């Protein structure tokens with residue numbers, strides 16, 4: 001008999017519960033990766049992310065081969081074809097157990113339910129493990145058994161739950177006595193599967209593999225962690241870990257990340273301001289994974305705070321396209337959008353700034369921005385992205401009221417004080433003096449041929465958005 005491990009967003013061999021458990025079974029182990037062209041329906045995947053998956057698979061095949069575990073690749077066009085494709089493998093390889101790590105958005109739950117039913121009907125024991133979060137959704141509750149709607153209270157409960165656990169990541173799974181007789185997947189097979197997606201070469205920015213992810217983690221912990229809270233908001237500095245693509249694709253687990261911090265601080269993370277702050281960000285990540293389960297309407301393009309759905313969002317195509325192209329006339333917004341399109345990644349402070357500008361100044365539907373991000377982010381993760389967009393649009397988990405509206409020019413003066421980040425992404429502004437870098441149109445001698453004037457009056461649009469929010473019928 002054979003145990004099957006179905007890899008999804010968990011492309012690593014260390015600290016991978018599904019793989020670890022399958023390997024313990026002391027029988028043949030087969031791994032499978034299913035590439036679904038239509039994904040599971042909500043958004044297209046960014047070409048940068050697809051390429052990142054392709055490069056990770058090349059590494060994963062080699063690492064699994066060292067454990068005597070062959071990988072099969074399956075391509076399907078539609079999500080409904082995944083369960084029958086796995087059922088066919090069951091018959092072909094005499095599979096009696098199937099292991100995978102859970103994913104929480106609605107479409108993925110539906111897909112896994114279908115797989116579970118079909119495989120069980122074939123007599124297969126299906127085991128769903130948890131690796132995407134440290135505490136599975138549903139287990140962090142208020143005293144009344146309710147889910148948390150705001151972060152601070154969730155975080156307190158999460159820390160009380162997790163910190164006494166003495167987290168220990170799993171090591172390498174057992175090496176199998178001999179590989180199953182399966183034709184090995186070649187580099188050409190993997191490349192062929194992903195071949196139609198042309199992508200700018202991002203390998204130098206985002207090298208693939210769990211060794212790279214672990215090296216990045218170690219280097220950040222050694223040299224970035226302690227000053228994280230001072231540097232993390234300045235996009236011109238290397239102040240954050242840039243681990244999000246690896247956490248999103250699962251070549252690094254959150255347990256590996258948190259336990260590295262605990263090890264570095266010898267358990268006294270609370271005395272290290274950088275460590276506390278970074279742990280907090282990882283808890284934000286967990287929080288949003290819980291939100292998609294507790295408020296499943298967010299998986300259907302709906303607002304988490306249902307009463308905000310009456311907001312009259314615009315869908316102005318021309319204005320939206322200026323935002324997408326980094327041509328709004330607000331240098332920090334434009335620099336950020338260009339960074340996203342060129343590198344597949346954007347600094348967290350800037351994600352908030354551009355999202356607020358789109359929703360609160362242009363009053364454009366947050367769902368358009370959410371989609372554009374998923375189409376470009378190498379770290380695109382439904383839960384984190386939806387959470388970030390709904391937080392920025394005041395339709396989600398922000399504990400502050402809707403009148404939190406960042407002024408992108410003040411944000412620019414505060415977080416890019418020398419204009420270094422702006423200059424590195426907007427060559428048209430390279431020679432603009434510091435006095436005007438955050439708002440070049442304030443310089444009367446500056447020509448709008450070089451760079452456009454701001455496309456919206458920031459003060460007026462802010463006032464109008466707040467007025468519209470204040471008129472919403474509240475269900476509270």
Ligand SMILES: Cc1cc2nc3c(=O)[nH]c(=O)nc-3n(C[C@H](O)[C@H](O)[C@H](O)COP(=O)(O)OP(=O)(O)OC[C@H]3O[C@@H](n4cnc5c(N)ncnc54)[C@H](O)[C@@H]3O)c2cc1C
Nearest residue numbers: 240241242243244281285348351379380381384385388389
């Ligand atoms: C509008 C918007 C959209 C976003 N979309 C995504 C997305 O698709 N994928 C994604 O991984 N993150 C998303 N984020 C969260 C955050 O911007 C990125 O995780 C962060 O910029 C990644 O950089 P880093 O790895 O250097 O983070 P660090 O500052 O080093 O933080 C460590 C890790 O914590 C997690 N994290 C940090 N901040 C957040 C946050 N606010 N919410 C959730 N997780 C967080 C990430 O996994 C990150 O790698 C979004 C935020 C906003 C405001």
